């Protein structure tokens with residue numbers, strides 16, 4: 439176990455034992471995107487149909503080696519049609535090892551002869567439907583949201599910032615550990631958290647916090663994943679605890695130093711009475727009377743606004759007045775306390791994961807987080823994880839880190855070297 443099989447997946451997958459694999463996490467070469475430098479490579483088929491057909495063949499074999507309750511997590515990106523049908527000059531030379539871009543030039547298309555220049559080829563869904571037709575259960579389309587997408591110089595559509603991960607299963611019931619990939623949730627409790635009033639952005643004379651500054655941001659093309667203004671739950675939590683009033687959040691203002699009821703009534707009675715206060719202000723007598731009430735339920739303190747209206751009338755320059763005035767006007771701001779709940783909510787179908795270049799590889803490698811989520815949900819420790827398009831071996835590496843066994847198939851010996859080096863480096867690192 440834990441080995442890379444060198445060769446064409448369509449042949450080499452036969453070396454893997456039937457029903458031995460619990461979970462497959464893979465990213466086949468996208469249609470028309472890149473030349474991996476081998477005649478047996480998949481992805482350079484001339485038409486979408488040929489590509490889809492090959493994918494069905496590969497995953498039919500994958501199904502054979504998958505356990506009955508196993509899952510396939512299939513990452514696919516899309517491409518645009520760049521040349522009109524009929525261009526027969528397309529050759530992918532060995533020199534073209536780098537990225538072709540996400541635009542395919544293709545010979546001819548037979549998909550209803552419908553594909554025109556500028557059309558989105560719709561490859562992920564074509565593959566997904568073909569796999570469904572071949573007997574797979576198509577359980578979910580997960581959107582991989584890339585906050586750092588490849589720049590595109592387009593002016594008539596959004597910049598593509600997503601790909602698909604299809605969750606497919608061999609049977610209607612399959613192993614899936616929802617708790618292993620549960621998301622953190624926010625909840626409110628009723629207790630208030632004291633905030634240092636002095637730090638509030640809206641305190642007169644204080645420097646406003648950077649987050650509330652008005653910035654003139656340069657614009658960029660709208661991306662194809664439209665999310666809420668919060669990047670994620672942590673971002674939202676911080677934002678909210680930072681006391682920025684958002685999403686109907688309640689900022690609670692309290693007066694923590696208020697004098698006791700007795701102290702306040704005694705103070706007030708020494709200087710004035712309800713009728714004269716009502717007379718000299720616009721405040722109704724009924725309201726003012728509450729400030730003098732000895733019974734708990736009937737008593738209330740003047741609001742800060744009302745206090746500011748009456749304070750000049752009862753200001754006797756005394757020490758007592760200063761003390762009461764301070765106590766009446768001192769305010770503290772609180773927000774609702776945000777707590778992270780221990781048992782999270784079921785993971786949502788949009789996964790926000792930055793792409794991460796792997797310096798050794800010339801092709802797109804998985805960011806570790808992506809196979810990590812699939813493996814955690816799709817397997818237990820000790821299970822076998824397969825990536826039939828192993829590349830630099832991210833799936834295998836993450837599987838190993840998570841205590842699973844792994845198998846990989848890879849056509850290009852150069853990439854196998856990269857993968858092996860990665861494992862060796864990591865083992866050295868672990869040994870230190």
Ligand SMILES: C[S@@+](CC[C@H](N)C(=O)[O-])C[C@H]1O[C@@H](n2cnc3c(N)ncnc32)[C@H](O)[C@@H]1O
Pocket residue numbers: 445446447448464465466467468474478479480481799801802803804826827828829830831832833847848849850853
């Ligand atoms: C998108 S890359 C996979 C990257 C991988 N997920 C990683 O994290 O490094 C696709 C890989 O499929 C390999 N490949 C292409 N055609 C193949 C074939 N017929 N059999 C086996 N591997 C193939 C390519 O050489 C390439 O390494």
